[in-house]
Amino acid sequence: MMRSLLIGFAVALAMIAGAPPAGAAPGPNRIPPLLRPHFSFQGVFGRYNKAALKRGFEVFHQVCSNCHALNRVDYHSLSAVGLTKAQIKALAAERQIQAGPNAEGKMFMRPGRPSDPYIPPFPNAEAAAAVYGAAPPDLSLMAVQRKGGPDFIYSILMGFVPAPKGVSLPPNKFYNEYFPGHAISMPPPLAPGAVTYADGTKATVPQMAHDVVTFLNWAAQPHLDERKALGLRVLGFVAFLTILFYALKRQIWKNVDQRD
């Protein structure tokens, strides 16, 4: 049976190899392979680096949050990136949110509270699109919404290069190597020193990109650390049980003649 199995898979491989590849079309729309830096949260033993999370939040707060919403993240959950209760309260109060109606039936504005979701910079997508030509997408789930996840965001942030000769961009568009079609409506958000880090780290563009991607991955997968830690324990336990079952099976079956 083993031999036939091998033949079967050889044939399947041959058919697949003969088929045309799924890859991108050649020409000016070609997207180079994504940049793949190492992130602390990758791999079985990978966890969020606390300092990077905190710095990443600072990049998001000082830069990205001027254009992008983070609607699925509540202020109070930011304690996980190292903000204190007082800092969270102050942060929430930076922006106003519509509330009401009050006793007179009127809507009114009030400062944000820790229980609010991160208050967006624009009242809605249309208002944002009117400013930039395209609506800046909500970043809460960006790290799982695109093929390549964190690598994709990192590549976009690092991918602003001068447009190649002969490529003309529509007004208010910027050339980005990794964006489908290359003409993106986001102005290059990161420049050296764009952020002042509380821990004094030098704010180079790769540093900021790396940090903010860590933060955005946390925003999309806040339970990653817990998930991996639990996974190691559960798998260890199941492996142990399986070995026991197998030993028991050998013991119980030892007097049965069978050749399979």
Add this chain to the structure above:
Amino acid sequence: MSGLKTDNRVIGWIDERLPVFSMLQNSAVEYPTPKNLNYWWNFGSLAGFMLVVMIVTGIFLAMHYVPNTKMAFGSVDHIMRDVNYGWLIRYLHMNGATMFFILVYIHIFRGLYYGSYKSPREMLWWIGIVIFVLMMATAFMGYVLPWGQMSFWGATVITNLFSAFPLVGRAIVHWLWGGFSVGDPTLNRFFALHYLLPFVILGLVFVHLWALHTVKSNNPLGIDVKSPQDTIPFHPYYTVKDLVGIGVFLLIYLAFVFFHPNLFGDPVNYIPANPMATPPHIEPEWYFLPYYAILRSFTHDIFGFTAKLQGVLAMFASILLLFFLPWLDGSRVRSARFRPIYKQVFWLLVADVVALGYLGSLPPKPATVTYMQIATAYYFFHFLVLLPLLGRFEKPRPLPTSISAAVLPAAAGSPRPMEKV
């Protein structure tokens, strides 16, 4: 059904009035099972285990899920972020569907290899196929529930297939949707059915087992059980072997759940559904890809018989064919071990289905379509031409006289055509 020997008066009293204990004794303890079953026979119990996991995790998800187009995506996100261990429950359910299909596909191919669909197991086989079809319906509707981009567009594309039927097509599609596009009524009914169907499947699994226990298990030799020496009681032999299977399976399943939970998913489904923005490439979940390839292999209208209708019919036919297998395969020998040609052809079919799945994931360029057409043609050729011909002309190798005879070392004169697996 009786003969339960027990010293426990309470158990005896209950059993005389409702023989649950005799039933358990007969079907899970004493049930005489061929002693030569290999590990490919673990996949039935694994599928049953997986069904229970899906039902349990599904019920907990339903406690927090909201079947409303404005809130569905947010409620799933809430489960992932805020519900205690919500991420675990959802990842178990999501990856569970993938694992369930892997298990059942192996289970079905096991049946194909060892001829488990032949007399007297036709009913057993047919019930299995009904279970499989219901599973596909359940998985399809389940994928719509999180209301991401692929949920919405997948539902739109697949339900639209019914519009291929002449005259009534459009009406059927609007009836399925409960409106003029996929919307709230669609989501609500899909949720209702997604909750219902697994319990129908559960009921059918019991009928499946009832049929199995009536005709008894097949085995790798494909020959009938001749004497009690050929069998061993289900417990403890197969209970412990099934536990080994469950352990190994859990290691694989949970490795995905904890360390690569989104590997099988399409990232686009983390974008909330937007009826105004069609994703560049709409693709079903991996377990539907072979059918998707068959569907897209048909590209020419013939006498007003549209390509789409041909594709839809071929797709249904590819599954319905399995019902006719007991007649299409005329060979009296069950196990592929004793069918030198069928054994090769079986692996070609496996390769063909894998290739169909891969091709189904590609954008339909002309070259791809040609490959898809070849693979589709071969699929039907296998069942409609090769199998009937092999039944007539293939010369099987001699069968062992009994399971024990094949197993005992060098029983005089009896052939031992067994290879090590």
